[in-house]
Amino acid sequence: MATMPWTATLDYDYPDTRTVDDDAWAPAFRAAVQDQRSAVEKIAADDSPAEVANVLHAFALSGSRLRQLEQAFGVLIAADGTEKRQQIRTELAPELAAHQDWISLHPGLFTRFQQLQQRITSGDVTASAEQQWFLDQQIRKAEVAGADLDPAVQTELKEINQQLALEESAYTQLQLKEAADSPFQLSLFVQQPALAEEQDRQQRRRLFEASVNRGTLAGEDGRTTREIGARIAVLRAQKAQLLGYPNFLESVLPLRTAPSRTAVESMLARIGTGARERAEQEVARINEVLADDLDDPLQPWDLSFGLEKVKATLETESSGGGDLTLDEALERLFDAARRVYGITVVPRPDLPGYVPGAMSFEVFDGSAGETGSGLGLFLLDLYSRDTKSGGAWMNGFRVPSSLAETKAVVTNNLNLDPVAEGEQTVLSTREQRTLFHEFGHALHALLAVAEFPQLSGTAVPRDNVEFPSQVNEVFQELYRGGPAAGATPSEDELWGKGASTLEHVAAVVIDLAWHTLSPEEAAAAAEDPTGFEQKVLQDWGLDMPMVPPRYHGGFFKHVFAGSGYAAGYYSYLWAQVLAADASEWFREVMQNNDDDALAFRGTQFRQELLSRGNTRDPLQSYRAALGRDPDPVALMRSLGLE
Ligand SMILES: [Zn+2]
Numbered sequence: 001m002a003t004m005p006w007t008a009t010l011d012y013d014y015p016d017t018r019t020v021d022d023d024a025w026a027p028a029f030r031a032a033v034q035d036q037r038s039a040v041e042k043i044a045a046d047d048s049p050a051e052v053a054n055v056l057h058a059f060a061l062s063g064s065r066l067r068q069l070e071q072a073f074g075v076l077i078a079a080d081g082t083e084k085r086q087q088i089r090t091e092l093a094p095e096l097a098a099h100q101d102w103i104s105l106h107p108g109l110f111t112r113f114q115q116l117q118q119r120i121t122s123g124d125v126t127a128s129a130e131q132q133w134f135l136d137q138q139i140r141k142a143e144v145a146g147a148d149l150d151p152a153v154q155t156e157l158k159e160i161n162q163q164l165a166l167e168e169s170a171y172t173q174l175q176l177k178e179a180a181d182s183p184f185q186l187s188l189f190v191q192q193p194a195l196a197e198e199q200d201r202q203q204r205r206r207l208f209e210a211s212v213n214r215g216t217l218a219g220e221d222g223r224t225t226r227e228i229g230a231r232i233a234v235l236r237a238q239k240a241q242l243l244g245y246p247n248f249l250e251s252v253l254p255l256r257t258a259p260s261r262t263a264v265e266s267m268l269a270r271i272g273t274g275a276r277e278r279a280e281q282e283v284a285r286i287n288e289v290l291a292d293d294l295d296d297p298l299q300p301w302d303l304s305f306g307l308e309k310v311k312a313t314l315e316t317e318s319s320g321g322g323d324l325t326l327d328e329a330l331e332r333l334f335d336a337a338r339r340v341y342g343i344t345v346v347p348r349p350d351l352p353g354y355v356p357g358a359m360s361f362e363v364f365d366g367s368a369g370e371t372g373s374g375l376g377l378f379l380l381d382l383y384s385r386d387t388k389s390g391g392a393w394m395n396g397f398r399v400p401s402s403l404a405e406t407k408a409v410v411t412n413n414l415n416l417d418p419v420a421e422g423e424q425t426v427l428s429t430r431e432q433r434t435l436f437h438e439f440g441h442a443l444h445a446l447l448a449v450a451e452f453p454q455l456s457g458t459a460v461p462r463d464n465v466e467f468p469s470q471v472n473e474v475f476q477e478l479y480r481g482g483p484a485a486g487a488t489p490s491e492d493e494l495w496g497k498g499a500s501t502l503e504h505v506a507a508v509v510i511d512l513a514w515h516t517l518s519p520e521e522a523a524a525a526a527e528d529p530t531g532f533e534q535k536v537l538q539d540w541g542l543d544m545p546m547v548p549p550r551y552h553g554g555f556f557k558h559v560f561a562g563s564g565y566a567a568g569y570y571s572y573l574w575a576q577v578l579a580a581d582a583s584e585w586f587r588e589v590m591q592n593n594d595d596d597a598l599a600f601r602g603t604q605f606r607q608e609l610l611s612r613g614n615t616r617d618p619l620q621s622y623r624a625a626l627g628r629d630p631d632p633v634a635l636m637r638s639l640g641l642e
Helices: 022-045 052-062 064-079 083-104 107-121 129-145 151-181 201-212 225-242 248-255 261-290 300-311 326-341 429-446 466-480 497-514 519-527 529-540 571-590 595-608 618-626 633-638
Strands: 343-347 359-365 374-383 393-398 408-416
Touching: 022 052, 022 064, 022 083, 022 107, 052 107, 052 129, 064 083, 064 393, 064 408, 083 129, 083 151, 107 129, 129 248, 151 225, 201 300, 225 248, 225 497, 225 519, 225 529, 248 261, 261 300, 261 497, 261 529, 261 571, 261 633, 326 343, 326 429, 326 466, 326 595, 374 429, 393 429, 408 429, 429 466, 466 571, 497 529, 497 571, 519 529, 571 595, 571 618, 571 633, 595 618
Parallel strands: 374 408
Antiparallel strands: 343 359, 359 374, 393 408
């Protein structure tokens, strides 16, 4: 039996990363893949009647070793991605992807899942709701991968998958090359942050054009990212057709929370129409304010500058609450979780950080130290380092699972500037918000109650992940106040929301448009990708030259550089609808300073939603927690669109 790359583990089975030998990753991964292969072959070859134990439990545990490795490696490469670790990832990625394909398309395993389903349906086997849900997920996943297709069609599907992987990688590479060639350091969205401050109009124009013209550089084979993106859309449409779906979006919806294409589109139409009106008003106002400074009409490169100019004249209430020291910020963070969810977070300086400088905490249900009340570990790496990814994120070493007998070991990662020895770290209001946001993800994992590790905590569909983290941000208002529940922000506070919402919705619509085509329609659109997107925006009433979409197909990394967010860029808005609604629900009790009422709702939210993770339909959890369907009105109001 191959060993793990670490030689020691600590409380809660937390790997002691100081003992990690990087040379041991590749052999350990390969051994774990072999492990799972033999386990899956054994499940498939079993000719005894299908039971929960010999199918579901056996399958769920078959990848335990591999999951542990993936989790630990995922934590370390993000927080400390040395060149060596990057190489290991590049080397192993194709093998691990092929292994996942092998499982999804394993005919014997799929048959066992179906046999178990038949025995449950006929009443020979009883399954809990979570077991039934897990089985449904496995069957749906296998179907979406093509497990029930003819072998000839499966071969075709595999070929398309390979082409897709190549095209997505070509898109990524060319985007990187284009970025490296650009005279500007460009951030993701069309509207560059520097445009807001740039006084020189010609300079604004150059920066904006460099940004919006991304996707025009031809790679070695003469194609641009625009063209590669369009080709990817064609391949995805073909793939969906092979799987028996009318388009790519329909082929991925079964594994998402959004109930239907109509549900997504009606949300977009509602938000998009209001945002367009508001954006028109904003542009008109900017025109008035800048009229004397400009000798010709307003242009898209003047938008951010104009928004900023007007904003400076407005009375916006500072709801920021000011800077906090790290100690103060952590005290609020943990105190809020205590008041809302009844948990206690205790420093564990005796446990080493998973990277130098990281802090360790233990989390208890109720008060600290009672036997059996430990929920797991919370590990926090605050400061940037050369080998660390940008931004902030949550991941972890372990998830709670009664089957795997594991508890949570989760990490939060930020990128604060390191401070000198003996100096206090100070967090801006934005950094405090990030801290609360990421801790919301951490709570989703820490409070999870699941049988299957695959369904635990944050293992929810793509369009549901960002919701609990956004909700946690509202608890900052316990310490610095906030808007009253149901209050509409003032016109001054809403300044700029029209343009920012419009450019967001327009990008969502472009993503959806590319992924709701038949193969023939996609091929026609690929003839003129720019014209296609233009037409789509017109049809939706979102074509406003002054406010272009934040992404177009030429530099839409989320959607074309991989398939994670393909037909899924709407997820952020979807999560915002849920988060705004649930935040209002908490505000209703927060504004009365009634801690009992807050704890009551907190318990409900924890028991019916956070703890459930993906052990049942997340929409069902939402209804159980709040007693009703999500209502988009809270988000509409916060954007001034009600
Ligand atoms: Zn997040």
